[in-house]
Amino acid sequence: MIDDFVLQTILPTTHDLGGFKVHRTLPSKPRTMVGPFLFFDQMGPAHLEVGTGIDVRPHPHINLATVTYLFEGAIDHRDSIGTFATIEPGAVNLMTAGHGIVHSERSPAGQRAQGPDLSGIQTWIALPEAQEEMDPAFEHVEKAALPVIETPNARARIIMGSLWGQTAPTTTYAGTIYADIILDPGGEVPVDADADERAVYLALGEASLDGVPLAPMTLYVLKPGVATSLKSRDGGRVMLCGGDAFSTPRHVWWNFVSSSRERINQAKEDWNAGRFPKVPGDEKEFIPIPEVPKTVSYP
Structure with missing residues (x-):
């Protein structure tokens, strides 16, 4: 029975962004965090149509790190510390907001001409309280630098942390595990019980956990200390995430995350007053603060 190894099942909230949909499982009313992960978007x-693309205008973040990982397509990232980086499938963009950063995400010009593909996962990771106000930073880790564990009919790329005896070079600020698991028909991968908190998410195709079928675009929070295994009959793609449990809660409002509500209110004032830095090469546009944000925590 699924209750033997699953603690919570979190259904997605789906947002239509015009041309593509985003499926969000964190934060949610049932749960705000799994390890350091407090935002999980597919x-x-x-x-997308020929001549179009994604255009996420400059917007701010504080006290978190964003992790972008693509299955298909490409995204041009620009930020207020002067970074320009194009992310492609299998690589990682880790942007650490610290005391404040602004960034934009847009489809590369070369892909717009043919109609861009877009498929992937974006997550946010909470920073430990002692590092919430650190200097902003950006890190791009190439696909070839991430370890891949192979079993018959399965491959698992370690995006962050240590799994199956291998460690990704991606920076972590707290105990973190994050992996992209591709199951060919008949493939199987063990899910170890080492981390405090863990979750699995079926992004594409079909898979089961200890013989129980997984629903697509649903986050399954696993019980602590219970080892399980992922299998697929027809082929699927599963994300595994989690890590150390945080002892203090994090508040989420729009693009702002902090252990302090007052810090989030200050960030709102700073963005409205234009006190955040600009993004070189993308200074003309910005996203205003919404009256009712789609992303909020549930204290």
Whole structure:
């Protein structure tokens, strides 16, 4: 029975962003965090119209790190510390907001001409309280630098942390595990019980956990200390995430995350007053603070 190894099942909230959909499982009313993960979005899969693309205008973050990982497509990232980086499938963009950063995400010009594909996962990771106000930073880790564990009919790329005896070079601020697991028909991968908190998410295709079928785009929070295994009959793609449990809660309002509500209110004032830095090469546009944000925590 699924209750033997699953603590919570979190259904997605779906937002249509015009041309593609985003499926969000964190934060949610049932749960705000799994380990350091406090935001979990699946983008697409989608094929956008010729001549179009995604255009996420400059917007701010504080006290968190964003992790972008693509299955298909490409995104041009620009930020207020001067970074320009194009992320492609299998690589990682880790942007640490610290005391404040602004960034934009747009489809590369070369892909717009043919109609861009978009498919992937974007997550936010909470920073430990002692590092919430650190200097902003950006890190791009190439696909070839991430370890891949192979079993018959399965491959698992370690995006962050240590799994199956291998460690990704991606920076972590607290105990973190994050992996992209591709199961061919008949493939199987063990899910170890080492981390405090863990969750699995079926992004594409079909898979089961200890013989229980997983629903697509649903986050399954696993019981602590219970080892399980992922299998697929027809082929699927599963994300595994989690890590150390945080002893203090995090508040989420729009793009702002902090252990302090007062800090979030200050960030709102700073963005409205234009006190955040600009994004070089993308200074003309910005996203205003919404009256009612789609992303909020549930204290």
